[in-house]
Amino acid sequence: MNENLLNRSLSAVWHPCTQMKRHETLPLIAIARGQGVWLHDFDGNRYLDTVSSWWVNLFGHCNPRINAALTDQLGKLEHVMLAGFTHEPVVLLSERLRELAHAGLGHCFYGSDGASATEIALKMSAHYWRNNGQLQKSQFISLQNSYHGETLGALSVTDVALFRDAYGALIKQNATVPCPDWREAEAGESAEDFALRCAAALEQHLQQHHQHLAAFIVEPLIQGAAGMAMYHPVYLKRARELCSQYGVHLIADEIAVGMGRTGTLFACEQANISPDFLLLSKGITGGYLPLSIVMTTELIYQAFYADDTARGFLHSHSYTGNPLACRAALATLDIFAQDDVLNANRIKAAFFNRIAQPLREHPKVRNFRNTGMVWAFEVDSPHADFAQRCFSLGLQHELLLRPMGNTVYFMPPYIISEEEIQMLVTRTLSIIEALS
Numbered sequence: 105m106n107e108n109l110l111n112r113s114l115s116a117v118w119h120p121c122t123q124m125k126r127h128e129t130l131p132l133i134a135i136a137r138g139q140g141v142w143l144h145d146f147d148g149n150r151y152l153d154t155v156s157s158w159w160v161n162l163f164g165h166c167n168p169r170i171n172a173a174l175t176d177q178l179g180k181l182e183h184v185m186l187a188g189f190t191h192e193p194v195v196l197l198s199e200r201l202r203e204l205a206h207a208g209l210g211h212c213f214y215g216s217d218g219a220s221a222t223e224i225a226l227k228m229s230a231h232y233w234r235n236n237g238q239l240q241k242s243q244f245i246s247l248q249n250s251y252h253g254e255t256l257g258a259l260s261v262t263d264v265a266l267f268r269d270a271y272g273a274l275i276k277q278n279a280t281v282p283c284p285d286w287r288e289a290e291a292g293e294s295a296e297d298f299a300l301r302c303a304a305a306l307e308q309h310l311q312q313h314h315q316h317l318a319a320f321i322v323e324p325l326i327q328g329a330a331g332m333a334m335y336h337p338v339y340l341k342r343a344r345e346l347c348s349q350y351g352v353h354l355i356a357d358e359i360a361v362g363m364g365r366t367g368t369l370f371a372c373e374q375a376n377i378s379p380d381f382l383l384l385s386k387g388i389t390g391g392y393l394p395l396s397i398v399m400t401t402e403l404i405y406q407a408f409y410a411d412d413t414a415r416g417f418l419h420s421h422s423y424t425g426n427p428l429a430c431r432a433a434l435a436t437l438d439i440f441a442q443d444d445v446l447n448a449n450r451i452k453a454a455f456f457n458r459i460a461q462p463l464r465e466h467p468k469v470r471n472f473r474n475t476g477m478v479w480a481f482e483v484d485s486p487h488a489d490f491a492q493r494c495f496s497l498g499l500q501h502e503l504l505l506r507p508m509g510n511t512v513y514f515m516p517p518y519i520i521s522e523e524e525i526q527m528l529v530t531r532t533l534s535i536i537e538a539l540s
């Protein structure tokens with residue numbers, strides 16, 4: 105059954121982010137079911153999902169409360185188009201998010217995945233300036249090593265050569281500004297000072313180019329795909345001030361870092377700022393269904409509100425505001441409230457850091473870092489194919505680890521238990537020993 109399924113998958117399914125030829129030697133893993141932090145294959149093996157299945161899962165696989173909400177919703181309404189129609193889950197979700205973001209982000213526009221949220225924000229920002237008669241404001245800036253998705257518009261603000269280069273001819277050229285990742289600080293320079301130095305570079309860029317700039321898009325506090333690069337919140341504070349000063353929108357891409365990942369519900373809260381656009385996806389449905397949301401302000405909303413159809417924001421996706429996805433998001437927000445999740449995570453993260461002390465102090469481990477429920481570090485290893493070996497050894501130790509280069513990271517579902525944290529750290533130590 106298992107063997108058969110793997111071969112059929114390799115023959116019929118073109119897997120994402122994968123050189124398919126690799127699978128001549130590297131086995132696929134067919135997952136039969138999930139339960140809590142565990143994924144179970146067809147052969148009786150289990151794997152601790154330390155990466156929350158590409159950063160989406162918050163409260164475990166097959167969560168009984170989310171399952172119950174979806175089952176109830178299935179009996180009522182699976183989908184209806186959102187143009188000209190509305191439904192209860194999308195209204196409730198928009199109102200709940202408006203309250204939670206309590207920063208004047210009163211209007212929710214819906215998409216289907218993270219990249220579509222980026223597209224929507226870029227289009228909405230440029231269209232805002234156009235509606236204001238400033239047609240020349242159509243360029244964007246992002247941080248070095250940024251990641252905002254892989255559709256063509258999103259790639260134009262994504263600074264990952266491997267994902268971009270093949271499509272260079274199709275992509276609009278946008279500039280990047282220095283990234284405040286503290287690993288790049290000078291010796292003796294604090295993370296905060298380095299962030300301020302990078303903010304000064306941003307100021308210089310804005311000074312020179314603001315007439316042509318629509319928006320600055322940023323991953324608040326953690327640049328995920330850059331290898332969990334972390335930076336000081338003062339950068340966001342300065343970025344907000346500078347964007348306001350120079351009349352450039354600030355887009356906070358909280359697709360990966362929102363929904364409590366950094367310790368607060370939204371990462372922007374730690375800099376006490378409010379962006380012009382806040383992007384949510386990934387964890388918003390607890391990892392159940394594709395959904396993305398672009399939250400924006402009254403000012404931007406009003407610039408589109410007119411008798412003229414062409415002044416309106418005419419973007420659409422077939423599954424915009426899908427009721428099942430919105431209901432999963434509501435159930436996810438219910439769990440946050442009912443279980444006081446942010447406080448529970450604070451305690452859990454402190455426990456994790458105590459248990460992870462031997463990792464932090466391991467002679468082959470560098471830059472051990474933590475923000476909220478994300479941990480990352482680099483491993484000195486003689487193996488050029490470290491990531492591949494680490495992944496394979498991880499599976500043998502019942503861990504789903506998916507290093508980026510030599511960066512190992514943990515981004516577990518929030519329901520991970522103390523026992524599972526202990527197991528994760530102990531086994532990761534064995535793997536590092538074996539690979540260094």
Ligand SMILES: *Cc1c(COP(=O)(O)O)cnc(C)c1O
Nearest residue numbers: 217218219251252253328359360
């Ligand atoms: C994952 C991610 C995206 C893209 O989301 P998809 O659903 O994969 O299209 C955009 N921005 C950030 C910061 C992400 O981590």
